[in-house]
Amino acid sequence: MVAIDLSASMRFERARERRALLRKMLSNGGLVVGALIIFIIVLCATVGVLIAPDPQFLEPAIRLQAPSPAHWFGTDGFGRAVFSRVVNGASTSLLIGTGTMGIAGSLGLIIGLYSAYYPRADAILMRVCDALMAFPALLLAIAITAALGPSTWNVIISLSVVFTPVVARVARASALSIKQQVYIDSLRAQGARSWRILWSNILPNVVSPLIVQATFIFADSLIVEAALSFLGAGVPAPDPSWGNMLLEGKSVLFQAWWMTVFPGAAIMLTVLGANLLGDGLRDLLDPHQRALRPVFGFIRRDRKDKK
Amino acid sequence: MSESPLLDVVGLTTRFATERGEVTAVDDVSFSIGSGEIVGLVGESGCGKSVTASSIMRLLDERYTSYGGEVVLGGTDLLALPERRMRKERGRSVSMVFQDPMTALNPVYTIENQLIEAIRAHRTISRREASAIALDLLEQVGIPDARNRMRAYPHQLSGGMRQRVVIAMALSSQPRLLIADEPTTALDVTIQAQILELMLALRAEYDTGVVLITHDLGVVAQTCDRVLVMYLGQIIEDAPVGELFRQPYHPYTIGLLGATPSVDADSADELQVIPGRVPSLHDVPVGCRFAARCAFATQQCLDDPPPLEDVDGVHKVRCWNYRTVIASQEVTHVA
Amino acid sequence: MSLETPTRAPLLEVNGMSTTFTVRSTKILGRKRELKAVRGISFEVGQGETYALVGESGCGKTTTGRTIIGLEQASEGAATLRGKRLFGEEGGETATQVERRRIQMIFQDPYSSLNPKKRVGVILDEALKISGVEATIAERREIVLAVLGRVGFGPEYYSRFPHEFSGGQRQRIGIARALIVEPDLIICDEAVSALDVSIQAQILNLLRELQRDSGISYLFISHDLGVVKYIADRVGVMYLGEIVEEATSEELFANPQHPYTRALLSAVPVADPALRGTRQALAGEVPTPLNPPPGCVFSSRCPIAVPLCSQRAPELLATSEGHRVACHLVGSTAPSGSDARTESLPLNNEKGDTPS
Numbered sequence: 002m003v004a005i006d007l008s009a010s011m012r013f014e015r016a017r018e019r020r021a022l023l024r025k026m027l028s029n030g031g032l033v034v035g036a037l038i039i040f041i042i043v044l045c046a047t048v049g050v051l052i053a054p055d056p057q058f059l060e061p062a063i064r065l066q067a068p069s070p071a072h073w074f075g076t077d078g079f080g081r082a083v084f085s086r087v088v089n090g091a092s093t094s095l096l097i098g099t100g101t102m103g104i105a106g107s108l109g110l111i112i113g114l115y116s117a118y119y120p121r122a123d124a125i126l127m128r129v130c131d132a133l134m135a136f137p138a139l140l141l142a143i144a145i146t147a148a149l150g151p152s153t154w155n156v157i158i159s160l161s162v163v164f165t166p167v168v169a170r171v172a173r174a175s176a177l178s179i180k181q182q183v184y185i186d187s188l189r190a191q192g193a194r195s196w197r198i199l200w201s202n203i204l205p206n207v208v209s210p211l212i213v214q215a216t217f218i219f220a221d222s223l224i225v226e227a228a229l230s231f232l233g234a235g236v237p238a239p240d241p242s243w244g245n246m247l248l249e250g251k252s253v254l255f256q257a258w259w260m261t262v263f264p265g266a267a268i269m270l271t272v273l274g275a276n277l278l279g280d281g282l283r284d285l286l287d288p289h290q291r292a293l294r295p296v297f298g299f300i301r302r303d304r305k306d307k308k
Numbered sequence: 309m310s311e312s313p314l315l316d317v318v319g320l321t322t323r324f325a326t327e328r329g330e331v332t333a334v335d336d337v338s339f340s341i342g343s344g345e346i347v348g349l350v351g352e353s354g355c356g357k358s359v360t361a362s363s364i365m366r367l368l369d370e371r372y373t374s375y376g377g378e379v380v381l382g383g384t385d386l387l388a389l390p391e392r393r394m395r396k397e398r399g400r401s402v403s404m405v406f407q408d409p410m411t412a413l414n415p416v417y418t419i420e421n422q423l424i425e426a427i428r429a430h431r432t433i434s435r436r437e438a439s440a441i442a443l444d445l446l447e448q449v450g451i452p453d454a455r456n457r458m459r460a461y462p463h464q465l466s467g468g469m470r471q472r473v474v475i476a477m478a479l480s481s482q483p484r485l486l487i488a489d490e491p492t493t494a495l496d497v498t499i500q501a502q503i504l505e506l507m508l509a510l511r512a513e514y515d516t517g518v519v520l521i522t523h524d525l526g527v528v529a530q531t532c533d534r535v536l537v538m539y540l541g542q543i544i545e546d547a548p549v550g551e552l553f554r555q556p557y558h559p560y561t562i563g564l565l566g567a568t569p570s571v572d573a574d575s576a577d578e579l580q581v582i583p584g585r586v587p588s589l590h591d592v593p594v595g596c597r598f599a600a601r602c603a604f605a606t607q608q609c610l611d612d613p614p615p616l617e618d619v620d621g622v623h624k625v626r627c628w629n630y631r632t633v634i635a636s637q638e639v640t641h642v643a
Numbered sequence: 644m645s646l647e648t649p650t651r652a653p654l655l656e657v658n659g660m661s662t663t664f665t666v667r668s669t670k671i672l673g674r675k676r677e678l679k680a681v682r683g684i685s686f687e688v689g690q691g692e693t694y695a696l697v698g699e700s701g702c703g704k705t706t707t708g709r710t711i712i713g714l715e716q717a718s719e720g721a722a723t724l725r726g727k728r729l730f731g732e733e734g735g736e737t738a739t740q741v742e743r744r745r746i747q748m749i750f751q752d753p754y755s756s757l758n759p760k761k762r763v764g765v766i767l768d769e770a771l772k773i774s775g776v777e778a779t780i781a782e783r784r785e786i787v788l789a790v791l792g793r794v795g796f797g798p799e800y801y802s803r804f805p806h807e808f809s810g811g812q813r814q815r816i817g818i819a820r821a822l823i824v825e826p827d828l829i830i831c832d833e834a835v836s837a838l839d840v841s842i843q844a845q846i847l848n849l850l851r852e853l854q855r856d857s858g859i860s861y862l863f864i865s866h867d868l869g870v871v872k873y874i875a876d877r878v879g880v881m882y883l884g885e886i887v888e889e890a891t892s893e894e895l896f897a898n899p900q901h902p903y904t905r906a907l908l909s910a911v912p913v914a915d916p917a918l919r920g921t922r923q924a925l926a927g928e929v930p931t932p933l934n935p936p937p938g939c940v941f942s943s944r945c946p947i948a949v950p951l952c953s954q955r956a957p958e959l960l961a962t963s964e965g966h967r968v969a970c971h972l973v974g975s976t977a978p979s980g981s982d983a984r985t986e987s988l989p990l991n992n993e994k995g996d997t998p999s
Contacts, residue, residue, distance in 0.1 A: 011802040183756040187820070190712045190748045192740060193773045201769070205760040352839040466928050496699035497866065501910035501924040523840065526869075526912030530919055549916045567844035569869035571896055571911055579844035579873065585809065 025285060032281025038274025042267075046092035056085040056241050065257045075259035077249060086241035087263050093242045094223055094271065097157055101222040104161040106215045109168025114207065116169065117176035118199050127173070130166035138163045142225055143234045151237045156229060160222045171214050175207045209286040216279030220272040227268050243268050313340035314517040315364075315485055319377035320387075322356075322363045326372075331589040333359040335541040336377070338616070343484065344515040346508075348532035348549070350522055352564075354586055355538040357521045361487045363387075364519070365404055366394050382484060400430045403478035407490035409470035413462040419446075419473055420458040426477040445476040448513075450506055468499035472506065479510060487519045492527065504531050525568050529553055537561050540586060540597045543616060546624040557625040559602045559633055596628070604629045604636075652726065653687035654860050655711070655746075655828055660684055660720035660731075661884075662703075662710045666933065678933050680706040682884035682940075683720065685959070688828065691858040695875035695892070697865055699907075701929055702881040704864045708830045711862070712748050724828070744774050747821035751833035753813035757805040763816055764801030767791070767823055774824040790823045794849065811842035818849065822859075830862045835870060847874055868911050872896055877965075880904045883932060883940040886959055890966040900968045902945050939971070947972055 026032055060080035068075040074083035112130070116123040133141065145159035179185065180203065188198050223243075229235030230244025231251075238245055243264040250260030322334040334356045341347050349357045362368050364379050366386060379386040381401060386394060406412050413422060423442035424435055431438075439458075446454035449472040462470055471491060478486055488507070492500035508531060511518055520532055528535055528549065535552045537545040537560065545558040556562050566580030584601035587593055593600060599609040608628050616626045627633065662681040668674055681703040688694040696704040709715045711722055711729065721731020724746060727738035750756045757766055767787040771778070778786065788798050794815040805813060814834065821829050831850070835843040851874065853859060865871050871878055872892055879889040880901065888901040899905045906925040927944040930936055936943040942952040951971050959969040 010799050014802045183750045183752050184758045186714060187748065187750060187756055187817075188773070190714055191770055191773045191820075191824075192713075192744055193769075197769075197773065202758055202761075206758070352841065468928055496929070497868070498699060498906060498910045498925045499928065501912070501922065502926075504912070505924050524912065525840075525914040529914045529916045530912040530922070553914060553916055564840060565914065567841045568914055569844075569847070569867075569873040570914055571868050571872050571908060572913055572915065573869075573872070575873050575892065579848060581844045581848060582841040585811075 026281075029281045029284055031277045032285065035274045035277025035279070035281055038270060039278055042091055042271050042274065043095065045088050046095045049088040050092050053085040053088045054082055056081060056089045057239055058082070058085075065253065067257075068259050074263045075257065077246075077257070077260050078253065083246075083259055083263055086246060087243070087267055090241040090243045090246060090264060091267065091271075093153060093236060093240065094226065094268075097153065097160065097226050097236075097242075098219040098222050098271075098275075100157040101160040101164060102215045102219045104157065105164035105168050105218055106211065108161070109165045110172050110204075110207070110211060112165065112169040113172025113174075114176050114199055114204060116173045117180060118195065118203070123173075126169070130169050133162065133166045138221075138225055139228055142229055143232065146229065146234050151234060153236050153240070153242075156226055156235050159229075160225060163225070164218050164222065168211065168214060168218065172207055172211055175210050176203050179203050179206045210283075212286065213279050213283040216275050216282065220275035220279070223268060223272055223275075314343045314345075314382065315341040315519075316380040317360075317364070317377070318380065320360065320363055320379060321376035322359055322368070323374045323376075324368075324372055328590055332592070333541055333589060334363060337538075337541075337543055338377075339536055339543065339546060341485070341517045341519065343517055344511060345534065346511060346518040346520055346532045348520045348522065348528040348535045349538060350525065350528050350535060350564075351538035352523060352586065354540070354589070356541040357538050358489055360538070361404070361489050361519060361521055364487060365398060365402060366391075367404075396430075399426065399478075399483070400481045401483050402485040402487065403481070403483040405471070405474050405478050405486065405488040405491045407493055409467045409474060409494060412474045413470055415462050418459050418461055419465070423458075423473070423477055423480065427480045430481045441480070442476075445480055446473070448510070449473070449476045449479075450502070451476075466499075467495055468502065471495060471499075471503055475503075475506065475510070479514065479516070482514055483516060485517045485519070487521070489521045490523070491520075493522065493524070500527075507531070525553075525564060526570075537564070540592065541589065542597065542626060543624075544598065544626040546616070548622055551623055555634065555637065557619065557623065557630040557634060558598075558627050559604050560598050562633070562637065563601075596626075604633055651690060654690045654692075655688040655722065655724055655862070657687070657707075657711065657722045658685050658720055658731070660707070660710065660722060661718050662706050662715050663718040676933055679718075679935075680884055680932060681710065681717075684879075684881075684884075684886050685720075686879050686886060686889065688860050688862055690827070690860055691854065692876045693854065693861040693863055693874055695863040695865060695871040695878045696881055697868060697871045697878055697907075698881035699866055699929065701883070701932060703884040703932075704866075704881050705832055707881075708748065708832050708862060708864050712746055712830055713743070741775060744824055745827040746830065747824060747826040747828075748830045748832060749814070749817045749821050749834045751836055753810040753817065753837060756817050757813055759805050762802050762804055763808075764788075764791070766805075766816070767820055770820045770823050776824070786823065790819045793822065793853070794819045809842075811838055811845060814838060814842075814846055815849065818846075818853075822853065826859065828860045828862060830864065832864045833866070834863075836865065836867065843870070850874065868896075868908065880907065883929065883935055885940055885969065886967075887941065887969045888967065889959070894966055898966075900962060900966070900973045901941075901970050902947055902972075903941050906946075939969075 058081060062080060063076050064078055064080040066072060066076045072082050072084060074087060077083055112126050116126045141163050142159045145162055146155050149155040149158065185198060188202060226235055227244035227247065230242045231248045233248065235244050236242035246264040247261055254261055318338050320334055320337045321332060323330055323332050337360055349360060351357050363375055375387050386397065420439060420442055424438040427438040427441055443454055443458060446458060451457050451469060451472055492503050495503060522528060532549050534548050536543050537558065539560050545561050556565060563580060563582040567582060569579055582601055595611050596609040596614050599605040606629060614626050614628045616624050618624045660681060661679060661683050664678040664680060665675045666678045668676060696707060698704050706715060710717050717730050722729040723735060724738055726735055727742050728735050729738055764787050767790065768783055771783050771786060788801065791800060835846050838846060863874055875892045877891050878895045879886045882903050888904045899908055909922045910924060925944060930943055938953040938956050942948045945952065957969045957971045959967045961967050962973055
């Protein structure tokens with residue numbers, strides 16, 4: 002029956018596409034490294050949290066001890082293991098990063114698409130975004146957490162508010178250019194309704210640049226969260242976050258370098274990984290930017306005469 | 309051509325490095341042009357005609373491109389020149405006119421400025437002198453009210469006007485060779501007629517050799533002295549224009565002519581469709597490149613690539629079976 | 644070619660249609676200006692017939708097509724399909740959504756006319772869904788496969804993405820999408836202009852075959868006169884938003900009467916070197932539609948214009964059965980039955996010269 006042949010053909014096509022995609026992904030160095038780094042961080046945040054000792058366990062007797070076989074990252078001012086706190090901080094940071102990415106991403110996408118398609122909504126929504134973007138990100142975040150009270154969830158909310166306008170702008174720009182494509186005209190000529198054009202046709206084409214944007218938001222939110230917590234307006238003590246660990250380590254910066262270096266390195270590594278992942282995804286998803294790469298060996302001047 | 313030719317292209321081969329491997333976009337192309345001769349380079353997309361033009365001018369990115377063969381213009385092999393020397397030749401002895409007049413001019417400078425820049429690139433004269441030359445050129449290419457139009461910006465001119473300006477710039481140094489890459493494709497038919505007439509007039513005036521690249525057989529018929537038909541990087545037929553249209557030797561040329569709808573034809577005749585598709589440059593067939601789509605193909609065609617054979621001193625064809633092809637065409641012509 | 648002459652009621656009737664765009668001024672606080680892209684045109688397309696609108700850029704042919712299908716809004720005039728109103732004030736019932744969908748469109752650019760993220764079968768299936776046809780998933784799949792087959796694709800192409808197809812193939816998919824809802828009229832907006840000659844021939848032959856098999860009408864918009872001659876039964880020549888001449892294809896090419904049509908035909912480069920030097924180029928450029936010449940729109944470039952031409956716009960009147968021309972001077976000066984190409988037009992801008 003044709004129907005069965007069709008499913009087989011579809012499955013074959015999809016398997017073929019998946020293999021090709023995998024090959025492309027593995028050939029991209031930045032993508033692989035970035036993904037690896039993020040994978041390690043995720044591992045820490047999940048498995049590590051289970052195996053590391055209690056980050057809140059105070060042991061004043063061994064406070065401010067340098068890294069040793071007993072305590073890999075040393076101990077902090079209260080005798081807590083810096084290693085456990087870094088690992089637990091990972092899970093907090095990941096939660097904040099993905100939460101912000103998810104909320105800002107979805108909200109920004111919807112706002113951007115609406116603005117691109119409906120001019121009256123555009124005027125209002127974009128002015129609101131402009132207003133929000135006029136505030137320095139950090140100040141806005143501080144203001145919102147101050148209003149809501151310090152907690153991990155409130156950090157996520159305030160960061161989402163900060164980053165949604167950015168996503169909305171990217172989504173709107175992308176949707177506007179897609180709206181010019183002939184297939185959108187074709188849908189209008191067929192009599193398709195707006196919701197179908199917007200959600201079923203424009204959206205899938207907007208998603209690619211947005212995925213890249215999302216990884217950058219993840220990275221940015223880690224940095225802003227660290228700054229917030231460093232300023233005391235973020236994740237409240239005694240819950241560990243890389244930012245408030247920096248705050249605690251500030252006063253003993255030179256005496257107990259391990260209290261700042263390890264959480265700092267963790268932030269840097271995670272942001273680097275996210276950025277590499279984002280760049281790699283962009284290479285993968287945007288075929289138009291594929292550049293010719295010189296293939297060594299046969300670029301030479303061929304001077305022999307042919308008949 | 310009794311004198312030595314103006315341009316002699318010998319075995320030009322242009323290869324690109326791409327992600328999927330090396331492709332040979334132009335494969336062993338040889339032809340020559342005399343002074344004042346207009347040669348048409350015709351073919352469909354991907355046949356290599358534009359790459360041939362860019363290769364003559366060495367405009368391709370040399371990190372990813374390799375050139376082979378010789379391009380001899382007035383005794384000098386352009387491919388062998390160091391880039392510095394080549395830069396001097398570009399715009400001076402050989403000029404180019406591109407397809408899209410909308411983007412060929414810099415939008416932030418006036419026409420006058422751009423012309424002056426082109427003129428002074430190859431001559432050390434004052435701006436005032438260059439401006440006078442520019443005015444003269446614009447009048448020659450038929451820009452009305454040239455004195456005022458000179459001070460306009462490109463966006464204030466129509467497509468046809470912009471193309472005239474581009475032609476003026478190309479001719480400003482009185483080059484011996486002009487390469488025109490689809491110069492009228494983006495223009496309306498009545499404007500196209502004007503531009504082609506202009507090019508013919510200028511050719512008569514300056515005795516410039518012209519390589520005219522186009523996919524439009526009508527343009528070729530009305531303008532060119534000789535025609536080169538390209539397919540997948542090779543020249544498959546080379547003939548004087550009257551001969552090519554009266555008696556084409558290559559099945560692809562016949563196919564192209566048969567597929568072109570004409571205002572003269574009887575619309576009851578079906579357009580001839582060439583079966584199959586042009587193969588990818590990554591997958592060049594063994595043997596004759598056109599064999600898979602050819603009604604006259606024999607086993608030899610599939611196995612052995614035919615050479616470009618000189619049939620009678622003026623008409624060359626790359627086909628094992630051209631005699632059969634000619635014979636079959638005569639039958640249909642008689643009928 | 645159609646098998647029947649359109650003696651029945653026309654399928655599509657356009658009456659006095661105008662489409663106006665507002666253009667922002669180039670100055671900062673300048674007034675908005677009006678660009679009348681289509682100026683009060685009227686024509687009909689019969690059942691099973693191909694009517695071509697031909698002209699150069701800016702003549703309004705594409706805007707006409709887009710207005711009829713609803714992508715642009717007409718500022719004046721009316722159009723009906725099978726007597727049902729598409730837009731405008733004239734009497735009769737308004738066409739329902741279902742009836743509107745009996746007009747479909749094929750576009751010029753094959754590379755952006757298909758959603759790159761959707762498989763080809765899904766694009767066609769979506770067209771069915773939009774048209775509101777009541778069918779199960781399995782039934783829809785059958786219909787999609789059938790129409791793919793009609794344009795020459797086997798079932799294995801259902802799950803391919805647009806980027807896996809060449810330009811000509813994508814255009815065939817575009818045709819499939821127009822066909823799948825079984826329209827009465829397909830508007831072909833420069834549908835073959837972006838294709839190579841041999842692919843163009845394939846598509847034109849496909850369109851002819853589809854018309855022979857199912858009696859579809861085409862409104863074929865093109866700037867290429869050779870293509871128009873091949874595919875059209877009747878032709879309307881447009882210039883600066885107006886139809887200046889209309890006739891059957893044979894009649895128009897054998898006996899063009901309007902000076903613009905004659906200039907246009909004269910300018911087309913024919914693939915026959917023996918005919919060199921018999922053509923004369925029309926001088927000047929198309930005036931901007933923002934500021935058309937007074938009187939006849941062609942008067943600024945017309946080689947035979949007289950003072951009357953700049954004062955009063957000529958009407959599109961029949962000079963013989965089925966042949967309409969908008970020119971004050973036709974009838975007295977146009978020779979009949981002569982070959983347009985060897986008739987050279989005086990190449991000058993002086994008004995008042997009589998043609999040879």
